[in-house]
Amino acid sequence: MPWFSPDFEALSLPEARALQERLAGLVREEDVDKTVRLVAGVDVAYDGGGGHAHAAVALWDVASGRVIETATASAETHFPYVPGFLAWRELPAVLAAFGRLGGHPDVVLVDGHGRAHPRRCGLACLVGLALDLPTAGCAKSVLVGSFSGLAAERGARLPLVDRGEAIGAVLRTRTGVRPVYVSVGHRITLEGACGVVLRASRFRLPEPLRIAHTTVTSLRAARIRGA
């Protein structure tokens, strides 16, 4: 990850944008070469008025439907939240958490978008490029793009379109519940990404992401009181 710098705080908005435009060209859309047995989920939580970021990674076993490992890390945030630049704010804590993970996931699900981004380079793409692992974005709301007429049944799916381009998929993971927005992060296809998300979902969000979320929430609580 030659482009990775722990000094993201030093990046100006124009520089961050230029870097994303360049990195978007490095994203590879391809079939995951091996059977997906371990799926990781990553999530981030903040405290200290957003000054501190806590990240949690949950490694989930597809066959048993159980978590086999979790890893966490914290880092100071040096980049504000600006729509389209979320990666520069969350990447430090996320990469630190992965550095503490012993197992090796076949696919990583990220809470946010991948190619469904104004510059086709969201958080999921950056995480995939930095770790050189297959990643997929699974966001709870749209950043860019539109769609209409999604069926209410679990499994229903429609392309998310932006400027005439299909940048991701709107996927219903549970009947009658709001859909999630899936997009390619790196080294995976949209088909593959949707397949993993659907197979890992019992409720609206994939289990790995739900577990990462509860894990990071408790970590933050522990950190706030001092632990």
Next chain:
DNA sequence: GCGACAG
């Protein structure tokens, strides 16, 4: 100018 805007 007015709204939209991942987490």
Next chain:
DNA sequence: ATCTTGTCGC
């Protein structure tokens, strides 16, 4: 994301 209690419903 975060600030916040109870409550209605599957």
